[in-house]
Amino acid sequence: MLKRTLPLVTLALLGGALAAPKKVTGYGGLGVVDGKPGGTYTLVLGDSPQSLNYYGVIDNNLGLLAQQMFDGLVEFNYASYKVEPALAESWVVSPDGKVYTFKLRQGVKWSDGQTFDADDVVFTYDQIIMNPEARAGDAANFKLDGKPVQVKKVDANTVQFILPRPSPAFLLQMRSFIMPKHRLLKFSQEGGAKPADINNAWPSNVNEAEVVGTGPFKLSNYTAGQKVTLVKNPNYWKVDGRGTKLPYLDRLEFLIIRDPQAQVAQFLAGNVDQLNISGAQFPDLKQREVSGAPFKVMRSTALFGSPPFVAYNFDAKDPALAKVFSDARFRRAMQSALNRDRIIDTVYNGLASLPGHGVAPVNKEWYTNTTKQLGTFDLKAAAAALDALGLKDTNGDGVREISRGKNLEFDLTYATDSSVYPAIATILQNDFSKIGVKVNLKGILAKNLLSTGQSGNWEMILHAFGDQPDPELRKPIWQPGGALYYWHRSLMPAQDGGKPNLARMAPWEKEIYNIFDDAATTTDRSKRKALYTRWQLLFAQNLPVTPIAKPENIGAVSNKYGNYIYNLGVIPGYNPVPLIYQK
Amino acid sequence: MLTYTLRRILGMIPTLLIISAVCFAVIKLQPGSFTDQYLEDPRFTRETAEAISRQLGLDQPAIVQYGRWLWGVVTRLDFGYSFLQNRPVVSVIGDLLGWTVFLSLITLLFSWLVAVPLGLYTAFNRHGLAAGVANFLGYVGLAIPDFLAALLLVALVLQLGGTNVGGLFSPAYIDAPWSWARVADLLKHLWIPVLALGLEGVAGLMRQMRASTLDVLTQDYIRTARAKGLPQHRVIWRHAVRNAINPLISLAGLSLPALISGTIIVSIVLSLPTIGPLLYDSLINKDQYTALTLLMLSAFLLLVGNLLADLALAWADPRVRYT
Numbered sequence: 001m002l003k004r005t006l007p008l009v010t011l012a013l014l015g016g017a018l019a020a021p022k023k024v025t026g027y028g029g030l031g032v033v034d035g036k037p038g039g040t041y042t043l044v045l046g047d048s049p050q051s052l053n054y055y056g057v058i059d060n061n062l063g064l065l066a067q068q069m070f071d072g073l074v075e076f077n078y079a080s081y082k083v084e085p086a087l088a089e090s091w092v093v094s095p096d097g098k099v100y101t102f103k104l105r106q107g108v109k110w111s112d113g114q115t116f117d118a119d120d121v122v123f124t125y126d127q128i129i130m131n132p133e134a135r136a137g138d139a140a141n142f143k144l145d146g147k148p149v150q151v152k153k154v155d156a157n158t159v160q161f162i163l164p165r166p167s168p169a170f171l172l173q174m175r176s177f178i179m180p181k182h183r184l185l186k187f188s189q190e191g192g193a194k195p196a197d198i199n200n201a202w203p204s205n206v207n208e209a210e211v212v213g214t215g216p217f218k219l220s221n222y223t224a225g226q227k228v229t230l231v232k233n234p235n236y237w238k239v240d241g242r243g244t245k246l247p248y249l250d251r252l253e254f255l256i257i258r259d260p261q262a263q264v265a266q267f268l269a270g271n272v273d274q275l276n277i278s279g280a281q282f283p284d285l286k287q288r289e290v291s292g293a294p295f296k297v298m299r300s301t302a303l304f305g306s307p308p309f310v311a312y313n314f315d316a317k318d319p320a321l322a323k324v325f326s327d328a329r330f331r332r333a334m335q336s337a338l339n340r341d342r343i344i345d346t347v348y349n350g351l352a353s354l355p356g357h358g359v360a361p362v363n364k365e366w367y368t369n370t371t372k373q374l375g376t377f378d379l380k381a382a383a384a385a386l387d388a389l390g391l392k393d394t395n396g397d398g399v400r401e402i403s404r405g406k407n408l409e410f411d412l413t414y415a416t417d418s419s420v421y422p423a424i425a426t427i428l429q430n431d432f433s434k435i436g437v438k439v440n441l442k443g444i445l446a447k448n449l450l451s452t453g454q455s456g457n458w459e460m461i462l463h464a465f466g467d468q469p470d471p472e473l474r475k476p477i478w479q480p481g482g483a484l485y486y487w488h489r490s491l492m493p494a495q496d497g498g499k500p501n502l503a504r505m506a507p508w509e510k511e512i513y514n515i516f517d518d519a520a521t522t523t524d525r526s527k528r529k530a531l532y533t534r535w536q537l538l539f540a541q542n543l544p545v546t547p548i549a550k551p552e553n554i555g556a557v558s559n560k561y562g563n564y565i566y567n568l569g570v571i572p573g574y575n576p577v578p579l580i581y582q583k
Numbered sequence: 584m585l586t587y588t589l590r591r592i593l594g595m596i597p598t599l600l601i602i603s604a605v606c607f608a609v610i611k612l613q614p615g616s617f618t619d620q621y622l623e624d625p626r627f628t629r630e631t632a633e634a635i636s637r638q639l640g641l642d643q644p645a646i647v648q649y650g651r652w653l654w655g656v657v658t659r660l661d662f663g664y665s666f667l668q669n670r671p672v673v674s675v676i677g678d679l680l681g682w683t684v685f686l687s688l689i690t691l692l693f694s695w696l697v698a699v700p701l702g703l704y705t706a707f708n709r710h711g712l713a714a715g716v717a718n719f720l721g722y723v724g725l726a727i728p729d730f731l732a733a734l735l736l737v738a739l740v741l742q743l744g745g746t747n748v749g750g751l752f753s754p755a756y757i758d759a760p761w762s763w764a765r766v767a768d769l770l771k772h773l774w775i776p777v778l779a780l781g782l783e784g785v786a787g788l789m790r791q792m793r794a795s796t797l798d799v800l801t802q803d804y805i806r807t808a809r810a811k812g813l814p815q816h817r818v819i820w821r822h823a824v825r826n827a828i829n830p831l832i833s834l835a836g837l838s839l840p841a842l843i844s845g846t847i848i849v850s851i852v853l854s855l856p857t858i859g860p861l862l863y864d865s866l867i868n869k870d871q872y873t874a875l876t877l878l879m880l881s882a883f884l885l886l887v888g889n890l891l892a893d894l895a896l897a898w899a900d901p902r903v904r905y906t
Binding site: 042 | 614638667678679747749752753757758851854864
């Protein structure tokens with residue numbers, strides 16, 4: 001990619017302000033062909049956007065819109081998920097791994113015609129993303145060992161990031177959307193506002209013309225509670241293989257439909273052109289497709305997306321339970337009573353596969369094959385393993401005793417308002433009871449799962465965290481003592497950012513802790529790979545949490561459109577929509 | 584009459600104050616906090632969540648938060664700030680108020696226009712076959728929840744190959760300027776929510792109307808009127824209906840708060856831009872000032888509805904007098 005764009009860079013320099021568009025080619029393997037311009041594409045939003053300022057609210061619906069209106073310096077390749085140039089045309093990392101110098105693409109214009117340059121990049125990072133008061137900013141990731149990353153404008157088309165220490169995953173942070181300085185200055189500290197004022201920029205009733213981006217589409221209209229319309233940004237900087245300007249589509253319409261059934265109804269009625277669906281909706285739609293309905297249902301193995309897991313509370317209130325739960329032998333024994341095949345078949349309609357340990361199996365770059373360590377469903381073996389731990393049923397009531405007169409009985413906290421958790425919880429409860437482990441189901445709302453987890457007020461929990469292309473991005477989850485490593489809360493540092501309680505870590509936890517610390521600063525790719533391989537094996541062996549399944553992504557798209565690649569969700573730097581065309 | 588009205592209006596103030604305090608307490612007693620969603624996201628540290636709590640004043644004691652909100656309402660009619668949408672609650676509600684009022688009024692009108700004549704008919708012909716059928720349908724209407732009725736209607740339309748399966752407009756007309764074509768498109772979509780929302784009301788009102796008409800028909804003054812030889816239509820319209828309709832006026836007053844909370848599920852199922860789902864969202868997310876303002880609005884409408892019903896009763900029923 002870099003080699004191909006280099007001649008263009010020279011051309012741009014010769015021609016002064018000559019645009020250097022990015023040619024999007026090489027996706028024949030994904031079925032992408034040259035399209036033709038024109039057309040309207042209708043999608044759904046699960047709810048109204050809470051604001052139009054990406055850094056002001058955490059909102060997936062806004063994320064879907066922002067993805068179409070803004071770009072980052074780098075983006076993912078649609079096929080390999082490798083990082084490639086976007087608003088930055090090329091970059092150089094200094095040999096010590098601390099200085100990243102980005103050469104910006106020349107001739108890129110904001111959707112209002114203003115020129116995009118280094119000032120916008122510095123402004124976005126310095127004034128918004130690193131602003132600790134920005135509600136959806138990312139200040140914490142731009143502080144390494146307590147010292148901030150510096151952003152410097154070198155010249156109008158060059159920006160430099162100076163890191164206090166090497167950070168090999170830093171490039172992935174550069175996917176953050178760049179915002180227009182000329183529109184947002186007045187909400188920033190630089191423009192004389194208070195730090196928290198940035199959150200007030202672009203509320204959902206903003207004048208549409210105020211919202212300016214470099215993305216393929218720009219905001220045209222928002223009708224409260226009903227629809228958001230985006231129109232083609234004529235200044236977009238990507239072209240297809242033949243040099244046709246992208247995006248192909250003229251308009252992108254998002255209907256606001258909250259109910260999943262209503263979304264399907266609108267899709268069947270032809271008012272919606274593409275819909276992401278769940279495993280439960282798959283059979284019905286697939287059957288309609290087979291019997292001639294004018295759409296296709298596509299499945300794709302997922303990289304992003306959240307594989308559910310069960311966790312046992314190492315610090316459970318009941319000391320006997322805490323002792324058993326923190327024993328890896330117990331967790332392995334219980335894994336043998338976990339019927340993954342049945343869950344994949346009945347809960348996901350077969351639209352899921354075996355999970356990895358912290359890394360999605362499709363993530364070729366980092367995944368280590370740990371399928372063997374997942375074990376097989378074998379209740380006899382599970383029962384024998386529990387016997388070996390001394391957890392036997394001595395009074396003949398069908399439930400094992402954890403100590404004299406006290407049953408091995410605990411609560412399983414799960415979300416009742418999810419399409420998969422209740423069914424999984426029931427299957428677990430049922431199978432566990434067959435080996436004399438009594439599980440009581442305790443349903444809560446999905447949105448309270450994490451806060452319940454972090455409160456420590458639970459015994460066993462069913463939850464999920466999403467996968468990412470680089471394990472470094474999931475450090476707070478999988479590094480013992482991290483902010484989200486909540487099944488062993490007693491490891492957490494007394495103060496945010498402090499050192500976790502190393503003394504309380506099990507040897508394998510300490511090893512994982514060191515792996516994440518080492519990998520965060522190791523620049524040599526093969527060394528990092530070796531570290532993360534070791535981590536996955538330790539994870540699979542000791543099961544800090546027990547992963548259950550990796551759901552697939554399923555989408556349905558009208559036959560009127562071509563070049564559909566499954567939309568993986570709201571991931572900055574991954575946006576295949578510009579390639580979609582109306583046949 | 585005027586003093587009575589004034590007294591009633593003044594009486595609302597302490598009532599609303601107590602209601603607001605209770606509502607705020609209930610919202611605060613829910614587990615979790617608005618900033619939980621920030622903890623959910625691995626990009627955020629606890630520091631960020633704390634900074635946001637500070638920005639929103641959530642680090643203050645609950646009583647201070649309530650006091651500030653109340654002071655804002657009393658002094659500047661400022662109903663606070665929506666945490667979710669980063670703008671004043673009033674503007675958030677304002678966005679949806681128009682369609683909410685429109686839908687409620689048209690549904691109310693529909694249910695009255697259908698229910699009152701049907702109720703009268705079934706009362707006067709209570710042994711007829713048609714009345715039996717109407718009664719039976721009334722029971723069915725009462726038994727089917729409105730969202731289920733909506734889903735059934737949508738499924739029916741879909742089965743028949745229709746495309747108007749939710750929302751108030753086809754996608755192309757949502758943000759189009761008003762035109763006859765847009766009105767036609769609205770009418771094509773409007774019947775499903777009106778039917779779904781109105782059906783339950785029709786059933787209830789019809790039965791109420793029938794019961795009170797039957798009640799009235801046994802009264803002495805009806806027999807007197809009949810004995811005097813008044814023609815049947817004068818007996819019905821001048822004496823029976825005028826008296827039988829009193830309980831319905833009270834019911835109508837009580838139905839005003841349904842503007843806010845009555846349409847939550849139907850609005851979600853049919854993607855209608857009404858206030859119902861906003862209340863749901865604000866309660867779920869602990870967007871406290873939005874929730875509080877909506878609950879207050881609901882309480883206020885209930886009080887106003889009651890007052891209006893009482894005044895209407897006084898007008899409709901010569902026996903009711905306020906001094």
